[in-house]
Amino acid sequence: MSDTPKPLPRRxxxxxxxxxxxxxxxLRFQRCAGCQTxxxxxxxxxxxxxxxDWTWEKSSGRGKLYSWTVSHRAFHPGFAGDVxxxxxxxELEEGPRIVSQIVDAKLDALRLDLPLEIVFEKVADDVTMxxxxxx
Amino acid sequence: xxxxxxxxxxGIGETPNTRGPGRPVIDMVVDASLNAIADSGxxxxxxxxxxxxxxxYIFQESVAVHLGLKDLRYTSIIEIGGxxxxxxxxxxxxxxxxxxxxxxxxxxGCNGYSEARTSVRARPESQFYADNQMSQAxxxxxxxxxxxxxxxxxxxxxNRHRLLYGTTQEEIAQIPLNSRANAQxxxxxxxxxxxxxxxxxxxxxxxxxxxxxxxxxxxTDGAAxxxxxxxxxxxxxxxxxxxxxxxxxxxxxxxxxIMNRSDILDLGLTHIAHRAFEMAGATxxxxxxxxxxxxxxxVALMQLEAAxxxxxxxxxxxxxxxxxAIDGKLPVNTHGGLHSEGHVWGxxxxxxxxxxxxxxxxxxxxxxxxxxxxxxxxFGDGSIAILRx
Numbered sequence: 001m002s003d004t005p006k007p008l009p010r011r012x013x014x015x016x017x018x019x020x021x022x023x024x025x026x027l028r029f030q031r032c033a034g035c036q037t038x039x040x041x042x043x044x045x046x047x048x049x050x051x052x053d054w055t056w057e058k059s060s061g062r063g064k065l066y067s068w069t070v071s072h073r074a075f076h077p078g079f080a081g082d083v084x085x086x087x088x089x090x091e092l093e094e095g096p097r098i099v100s101q102i103v104d105a106k107l108d109a110l111r112l113d114l115p116l117e118i119v120f121e122k123v124a125d126d127v128t129m130x131x132x133x134x135x
Numbered sequence: 136x137x138x139x140x141x142x143x144x145x146g147i148g149e150t151p152n153t154r155g156p157g158r159p160v161i162d163m164v165v166d167a168s169l170n171a172i173a174d175s176g177x178x179x180x181x182x183x184x185x186x187x188x189x190x191x192y193i194f195q196e197s198v199a200v201h202l203g204l205k206d207l208r209y210t211s212i213i214e215i216g217g218x219x220x221x222x223x224x225x226x227x228x229x230x231x232x233x234x235x236x237x238x239x240x241x242x243x244g245c246n247g248y249s250e251a252r253t254s255v256r257a258r259p260e261s262q263f264y265a266d267n268q269m270s271q272a273x274x275x276x277x278x279x280x281x282x283x284x285x286x287x288x289x290x291x292x293x294n295r296h297r298l299l300y301g302t303t304q305e306e307i308a309q310i311p312l313n314s315r316a317n318a319q320x321x322x323x324x325x326x327x328x329x330x331x332x333x334x335x336x337x338x339x340x341x342x343x344x345x346x347x348x349x350x351x352x353x354x355t356d357g358a359a360x361x362x363x364x365x366x367x368x369x370x371x372x373x374x375x376x377x378x379x380x381x382x383x384x385x386x387x388x389x390x391x392x393i394m395n396r397s398d399i400l401d402l403g404l405t406h407i408a409h410r411a412f413e414m415a416g417a418t419x420x421x422x423x424x425x426x427x428x429x430x431x432x433x434v435a436l437m438q439l440e441a442a443x444x445x446x447x448x449x450x451x452x453x454x455x456x457x458x459x460a461i462d463g464k465l466p467v468n469t470h471g472g473l474h475s476e477g478h479v480w481g482x483x484x485x486x487x488x489x490x491x492x493x494x495x496x497x498x499x500x501x502x503x504x505x506x507x508x509x510x511x512x513x514f515g516d517g518s519i520a521i522l523r524x
Contacts, residue, residue, distance in 0.1 A: 009275040018275075041272060041392055067298075067399060069290035071343040075253070075283040084341075087282045089291055089394045097394040099276050112298050129279060 006078035008127050014042035021056060023128045027118050029096045031057040040096035061118030062135065063092040070107055090116055090132050101131050109134065138225065139414050141232035143369045143376035144522070146175025146362030147486045150244070152325045152355040152477025157249025160192045163358035164244040165201045171360035172202075176373035177238050182362075184209040184236025186226050188219030188243045188480060192251075198242060209236040215384070216512025217428060218403060219243075220482040222384040224520045227363040237364060243482045244358025252354050253284050268391040269514060276394075286351055286431055288514060290343045292399050293433035297345050299400075300448040302436070304345075308336045309454035310432035310467075311349045311474050317461060318471025321497040323483075325355055326475035350432040352473035359482040361489075377492045380505070381415030381521035383407040393514050403517025404441035404509060412443065415505075415521035419443040422521075423503035424491055425465055426484035428511040429472040438509050439467075442519060461498045469498050484508050485520070492524040 011019050014030075018041075021028040029040045034051030038059075045052045068088040074080040086107055091097045102110065103119060117135040122128045148170025150163045172179055182204050187195050190212050199207055209230045213219040220243055227239040245251060273283075282288065296302070315331035318324035331349060339348040369376035385407030387396055412418055419442060427442075429435040436450040444465060445453040453459075459467035470476045470487035477483060488508045490496040500506075503524075510518035 006281075007274075007278045009279045015271065015275040040395060041268075041276060047389070066394075067291045067295035069282075069287055069294050069343045069345075070341075071281065071287055072341045073343070075287070076278070076281070079281045082281065085281055087277075087280050087287060087291075089399075099280050099282060099394055101280050112295070123279075 004077035006123065007076065008124055011126070014044070017056065018042055019127065022120060022130050023126065025120050027059040027061050027130050028056040029059055029094065030054040038094045038096050040098055060093050063090045063116050063132070065102070065110060065112060065114040065116060066091040066097055067112070068110055086110060088132070098130065102133065103131050104133050136232070137414055138228040138232060138379065138382060139416070140366065140378045140380055142224070142228035142363050142379045143366055144361050144379065144485070144489050145364055145369050145372045145374050145376050146171040146177065147489050148172070148174055148360045149323065149483065149486060150358045152323060152353070152357040152479070154248040154325070154355055157246040157356050160244050160246055160358070161197060161201060163356070164193060164198060164242045164360070167244060167358035167360040168198070168202055168240055168242045171240070171362050174374065175362040177362055177364070179203060180205065182238045182240050183207055184227065184230050184239030186210070186223045186239055186241050187212040188223055188482070189214060189216065192245050204240070209239070215516040215518070217430060217480045218384065218510035218512035218516040218518040220480055220485060221382070221508055221510035221518035221520050224363070224379050224485070225382040225384060228379050228382060231363060231365045237368060239363045240360060241363060241482070242358065242360040243480055245480065246356045247478045248354045248356050272392055286346050287343045288393055289431050289434050290346055291393060292515065293345055293431070293437065296400055296437060297433065300451065302451040304337060305333065306451040306454060307345060307350065307432055307436065308333055309459065310429060310435050311336060313459050314429060314468045314472040314474040317469050317498050318475030321471055321476060324471040324476040325353055326471060345433055346431050352430045353475070353478050355477040357477050357479050359479045359486050361482070361485060375493055375524060377489045378523050379520060380417070380523045381411035381413070382519070383411040383414070384518040385516070387515045390514060390516060400437070400447065402437060402441045402515050403511070404438055404519060407517065408442040408519050411519045411521050415523070417505060417521060419507070421505060422465060422507050424469055424488070424500045424506040425467050426469070426472070426488050426506070426508045427467055428481045428484065428509050429468060429474050430511060432474070434511055438511060438517070441517065442507065442509055461500065466500050469496060469500060481510050488522050492522060
């Protein structure tokens, strides 16, 4: 076991805004003000219509498991106590997909399209990570 | 203007594939370049083009100084990771076909074992993450969730494919077992004296599902280089020229984000491979061999489909029954590939293709006239070249 902490996301710019919403217990994605397309990761313009205007819209937090990999190596000492662990791609009802972790679930319970819902996990004083559990 | 047969590869050079002690990358690149220049018979002073795959390891102009390239007229850098070496053939063909350069040197080298091992690269704060949108994805959304390295990123694509199509471990194993068999006796192959059995493959530890240890490419130190010129100039040189008959590069959308692709199984190669085949006036069925970028075995399996050798979901059947063996329907990775020869970002795949078409390969495909080489890099960028003698 290592005492190295897990890496944390940077909290600056648009990515910082994403995580500020998480810290308030809200999963929000950018939604284009021009064509209403939801998007993730945060960007300065809409890939669909080119609009540079957006609002941060709240997601239902419900989604399904799109893909995952179970990693048996830590690759980073901060994850040494977690192996084997799953890193998942979750598809939200609104459309965006997000890389996250599934909590409170056995690895052999994972299957494509497994219904999931958001839970927030405070991992540092000023950082909250969006994670998912089976619903 | 089509680039069909407007350029040829006339020189190849390499260093041994080793695992330390690391030599300076520039030192290895100079060695490989001098070998390629000598192989071609081009005068060093005549080289006026220099195309790099990645600016990550060394500085382009220092290569020019080390080699005394005093009249460089064209330089460029292709930044699409392991898809870059094959893509450089497109740039080189454009350069020589339009007279922007007459003789182009394409070198690459890295200390993949001594300096850039996965255990070092896995640090999000490391120098290997440039400040671009891809690194933003890694730093802000992947690494905090425990995803640090390509085997994990590519496994998201591979695992969904595997679950949708039911590919078995034994089917995935055909790629590394074939590569290892081809490496036996190849003096340049790092794994030349180490055969691999299905039993050993299945007993190897899982790294990130569906990829086991023997599904991961080697981490080696080494360099390689090519010389490209026009067919007219090639006539005066030492080697039988190998023509770039078709070449294309493609990017999955969005290229900087794996998770939000409308179809995660669409690769960089998916929508562009047909362009290279059409340019060459050939079909996948015409290929006498294929060197498939095999950073991880399932990635190679998916590229066989994306390149058009079989339909999506059918690679699992395509690779069985010795079809990809040296005497099979489509010999694949005849040198051992990144799995068993060495990892020079696939520039060694091109070098092997040239050897096959010259008729000087260690495991020679009989009477081969035309073959394909693919590249794969970053979050799934793709490239493909159709080479013929």
